[in-house]
Amino acid sequence: VVLAPGELVRVGGPLRKDVAGYDLKRLLIGSEGTLGVITAAWLRLLPAPEVFLPVVGFYDGIPAGAAALERVVASGLAVAALEYLEGGALAAAGGAFPGGVPPSASFLVVTEADGSREEAARLREEVVQALAEGALAVRTPEAPADVAALWRWREGVSFAVTARRGSKVSEDVVVPFDRIAEGMEGTLEIGRRHGLEACSWGHAGDGNLHSTFLVTPGDAEELERCERAVDDLFALALRLGGSISGEHGVGVLKRAHVADYLAPSVVSLQAQIKRAFDPKGLFNPGKKL
Amino acid sequence: VVLAPGELVRVGGPLRKDVAGYDLKRLLIGSEGTLGVITAAWLRLLPAPEVFLPVVGFYDGIPAGAAALERVVASGLAVAALEYLEGGALAAAGGAFPGGVPPSASFLVVTEADGSREEAARLREEVVQALAEGALAVRTPEAPADVAALWRWREGVSFAVTARRGSKVSEDVVVPFDRIAEGMEGTLEIGRRHGLEACSWGHAGDGNLHSTFLVTPGDAEELERCERAVDDLFALALRLGGSISGEHGVGVLKRAHVADYLAPSVVSLQAQIKRAFDPKGLFNPGKKL
Numbered sequence: 001v002v003l004a005p006g007e008l009v010r011v012g013g014p015l016r017k018d019v020a021g022y023d024l025k026r027l028l029i030g031s032e033g034t035l036g037v038i039t040a041a042w043l044r045l046l047p048a049p050e051v052f053l054p055v056v057g058f059y060d061g062i063p064a065g066a067a068a069l070e071r072v073v074a075s076g077l078a079v080a081a082l083e084y085l086e087g088g089a090l091a092a093a094g095g096a097f098p099g100g101v102p103p104s105a106s107f108l109v110v111t112e113a114d115g116s117r118e119e120a121a122r123l124r125e126e127v128v129q130a131l132a133e134g135a136l137a138v139r140t141p142e143a144p145a146d147v148a149a150l151w152r153w154r155e156g157v158s159f160a161v162t163a164r165r166g167s168k169v170s171e172d173v174v175v176p177f178d179r180i181a182e183g184m185e186g187t188l189e190i191g192r193r194h195g196l197e198a199c200s201w202g203h204a205g206d207g208n209l210h211s212t213f214l215v216t217p218g219d220a221e222e223l224e225r226c227e228r229a230v231d232d233l234f235a236l237a238l239r240l241g242g243s244i245s246g247e248h249g250v251g252v253l254k255r256a257h258v259a260d261y262l263a264p265s266v267v268s269l270q271a272q273i274k275r276a277f278d279p280k281g282l283f284n285p286g287k288k289l
Numbered sequence: 290v291v292l293a294p295g296e297l298v299r300v301g302g303p304l305r306k307d308v309a310g311y312d313l314k315r316l317l318i319g320s321e322g323t324l325g326v327i328t329a330a331w332l333r334l335l336p337a338p339e340v341f342l343p344v345v346g347f348y349d350g351i352p353a354g355a356a357a358l359e360r361v362v363a364s365g366l367a368v369a370a371l372e373y374l375e376g377g378a379l380a381a382a383g384g385a386f387p388g389g390v391p392p393s394a395s396f397l398v399v400t401e402a403d404g405s406r407e408e409a410a411r412l413r414e415e416v417v418q419a420l421a422e423g424a425l426a427v428r429t430p431e432a433p434a435d436v437a438a439l440w441r442w443r444e445g446v447s448f449a450v451t452a453r454r455g456s457k458v459s460e461d462v463v464v465p466f467d468r469i470a471e472g473m474e475g476t477l478e479i480g481r482r483h484g485l486e487a488c489s490w491g492h493a494g495d496g497n498l499h500s501t502f503l504v505t506p507g508d509a510e511e512l513e514r515c516e517r518a519v520d521d522l523f524a525l526a527l528r529l530g531g532s533i534s535g536e537h538g539v540g541v542l543k544r545a546h547v548a549d550y551l552a553p554s555v556v557s558l559q560a561q562i563k564r565a566f567d568p569k570g571l572f573n574p575g576k577k578l
Contacts, residue, residue, distance in 0.1 A: 009552040014465040016495040018532040019319045020539060020550050021578065022559050026315035030308045047365030076336030119408045176303040206305040243307040250309060261309050263298040270311050272565035276558055289310065 001028055001036040004278050014042045027273070032249055033284035035277040049114035052080070052147055053124040056139045057131035058105035062086060064134040065107030066181035069204045071130040072111060073177060079127060079205070083110040083154065086184050088199025089212070093160035098149040102136045109204070110154060157201055158210070165197070165214040169226045171233055175242035177207045186236045187211040194229040196222070208246040234260065250288045258289060290317055290325040293567050303331045316562070321538050322573035324566040338403035341369070341436055342413045345428045346420035347394035351375060353423040354396030355470035358493045360419040361400060362466060368416060368494070372399040372443060375473050377488025378501070382449035387438040391425045398493070399443060446490055447499070454486070454503040458515045460522055464531035466496045475525045476500040483518040485511070497535040523549065539577045547578060 002008050012018070012025035028035055059065040065084060072082060085093065087106035094101040094108075101108070109131060113123035124140065131138050141147055162168050175183040184200050187209065191198025197214040211233050213226045234244045234257055244261050245254055259267050270289050277283070291297050301307070301314035317324055348354040354373060361371060374382065376395035383390040383397075390397070398420060402412035413429060420427050430436050451457050464472040473489050476498065480487025486503040500522050502515045523533045523546055533550050534543055548556050559578050566572070 003554050003558075007552070007554050009555055011555065013530060015463050015530075015532055016466070017463050017492075017497055017535040019536060020532045020534045020543070020547055021555065022320055022324075022562055023312075023315045023318065024555060024558065026312045029312065031311055035311075047367070078336070116408070116411065118411060119405070122405065122407060174304050174306050177305070203306075208306055241302060241304075243304055243309045245309045246306040247308060254309070258309055263296070265292050265296050266298055266300065266310065266313060269292075269313065269565055273311060273562060276561035276565065 001038050003036045004280065004282065008039070012042070030249070032251065032288045034274060034288045035283060037283070049080070049120065050116050051120045052112055052114045053120045054081075054110060054112040054141055054147055054150055055124055055127045055131055056141070056150070057109040057111075058102050058136040058138075059107040059109070059134060060104050060136060061106055062181055062184050065109060066184070067134060068109050068131050069180065070178070071133065072109075072127060073205065075126065075130050077113075077123060077126055077130060079111045079123070080114045081110065081112040081203075082205030083202070084108065084184075084204040085110075085157065085201040086188075086199055088188075088197065089157060089161055089201040092164045092199070093153070093157045096153055096156065096160065098141070098146065098153055099139065105136050110150065161199065161201075161212060161214070165216055167215045167217045168212050169215060169223075169230060170210050170212040171230055171244075172246050172248040173209050173211055173233060173237040173242060173244055174246035175207045175209070175237055175240040177205070179240040179242070180204055180207055180209070182240055183207075183209045183211070183236065183242070186240075187233065190229050190232045190236065193232070194225045196225060196229055198229075203246075206246065207242065252287060255287065255289065290327050292325045293569065293571065297328070301331070319538070321540065321577045323563060323577045324572060326572070338369070338409065339405050340409045341401055341403050342409045343370075343399060343401040343430055343436055343439055344413055344416045344420055345430070345439070346398040346400075347391050347425040347427075348396040348398070348423060349393050349425060350395055351470055351473050354398060355473070356423060357398050357420050358469065359467070360422065361398075361416060362494065364415065364419050366402075366412060366415055366419060368400045368412070369403040370399065370401040370492075371494030372491070373397065373493040374399075374446065374490040375477075375488055377477075377486065378446060378450055378490040381453045381488070382442070382446045385442055385445065385449065387430070387435065387442055388428065394425050399439065450488065450490075450501060450503070454505055456504045456506045457501050458504060458512070458519060459499050459501040460519055461535050461537040462498050462500055462522060462526040462531060462533060463535035464496045464498070464526055464529040466494070468529040468531070469493055469496055469498070471529055472496075472498045472500070472525065472531070475529075476522065479518050479521045479525065482521070483514045485514060485518055487518075492535075495535065496531065541576060544576070544578065 085108040090108050113120045187200045188198050200209045200211045202208045202210040215222050374397040379397050402409045476489045489498045489500045491497045491499040504511050
């Protein structure tokens with residue numbers, strides 16, 4: 001990392017353990033360029049799995065779908081992915097789902113077993129059992145082309161939701177895993193309160209919801225209602241013990257909200273850390289905090 | 290965590306993702322009580338493995354033993370442990386090794402496959418293959434009593450080495466995994482240079498060596514030579530791209546050495562972080578930095 005005023009130093013390295021100083025490496029990771037300029041990194045690689053075996057479950061409604069998610073986690077099944085789409089997102093993206101969506105489905109779970117051929121097959125069997133209860137259908141695509149088609153479809157969900165009305169405001173909140181159904185229901189309730197079409201999808205295993213409100217491009221009044229809905233959404237995430245940003249950072253947009261989320265003494269410590277690293281405020285000004 | 294002057298705040302929590310602020314949680318972990326008082330923690334639990342299947346390999350010398358360690362890692366075998374004892378440590382502790390040590394063995398590798406019954410068995414087979422080349426013997430204890438006896442013996446290694454002369458100076462350095470043989474050979478060379486009996490054992494998979502010099506209790510002159518040997522050992526760890534502390538922290542003893550290991554600008558940042566958290570210097574004074 002290049003630290004102010006322009007010194008190149010190594011923090012971290014190809015070591016599995018190091019407790020000689022404070023963990024500045026982790027402080028720099030996720031700092032969005034506000035503490036220094038990271039110019040190189042060592043990455044820890046894991047062996048590629050032999051096979052990827054997805055399991056897909058369709059449900060009617062959030063309670064049945066969230067119960068399936070909870071069974072996977074509560075059974076200690078070490079799946080490589082645990083994704084969900086709630087009704088609105090599934091309605092927007094389901095038309096292109098490989099093999100089609102059962103008529104009354106309004107909740108989708110996509111998970112994946114990976115590892116060695118034998119281990120992935122064994123894990124998949126347990127995942128199928130966990131997903132089966134209350135499911136409208138459970139599917140296990142296996143041919144590499146079918147597996148690739150599933151994940152290609154998943155990558156397109158955000159675009160399909162945007163296409164529904166031409167624009168959207170999509171957030172990235174996190175809640176403890178056991179509060180995830182409340183996060184999904186709460187997103188819909190906030191939409192109703194502000195007269196907005198709402199939906200969510202995301203990385204259920206991480207408690208990470210992409211809570212979304214659809215908007216018509218150019219409708220300034222609707223966009224304003226969206227902003228109030230987002231305020232409510234962040235308040236919901238905090239009430240559930242979560243965070244206003246799971247993976248997409250703070251940047252400019254969430255900057256004003258960080259202080260609501262963190263204790264005043266933590267906000268002050270972060271500002272002091274910023275000053276210690278960057279006394280002249282030159283690194284990515286106006287971002288993160 | 291209780292921050293100065295006495296405020297209880299939550300940092301982190303039962304969330305898998307959170308990028309709303311700087312990672313103060315990781316800054317506090319390993320800070321040895323110098324930034325605040327951690328009063329509670331959420332722990333992420335993993336499902337307990339069904340079985341533990343250790344594999345033990347005996348070798349004649351560091352080159353053969355280190356080559357076996359490298360084959361395990363280079364094969365991408367996800368073992369739960371990868372421990373080693375070099376000659377001096379094996380001589381001190383080998384007498385109590387369950388089942389005995391082959392006559393010409395001067396290097397021991399202890400590794401373990403775990404997981405489901407089938408997966409652990411499959412992994413063990415691959416580990417046996419990786420350890421077999423150049424081995425004097427490979428053993429696979431399987432009965433729960435034998436597995437427990439092996440790890441109980443491993444727990445006693447440090448005491449057995451102490452018992453050899455009545456006292457020891459044992460360090461906790463880390464090097465990149467691919468430099469571990471140099472760390473072992475270097476430890477012996479430093480011992481020879483200072484007229485000290487040296488040995489090492491440790492967590493090879495982490496590149497973590499417990500490099501040790503034996504001393505006679507009450508021999509002040511020998512202890513002084515030990516201190517110079519430890520200086521050389523830390524210099525060796527740094528030359529190999531490692532760290533002076535892998536898991537046992539800094540505390541009082543290594544405090545004077547930290548500045549040799551970290552860049553001056555990093556030392557200054559750490560001091561500023563300490564001042565931001567603890568302006569009156571009340572938290573665990575005289576430790577860590």
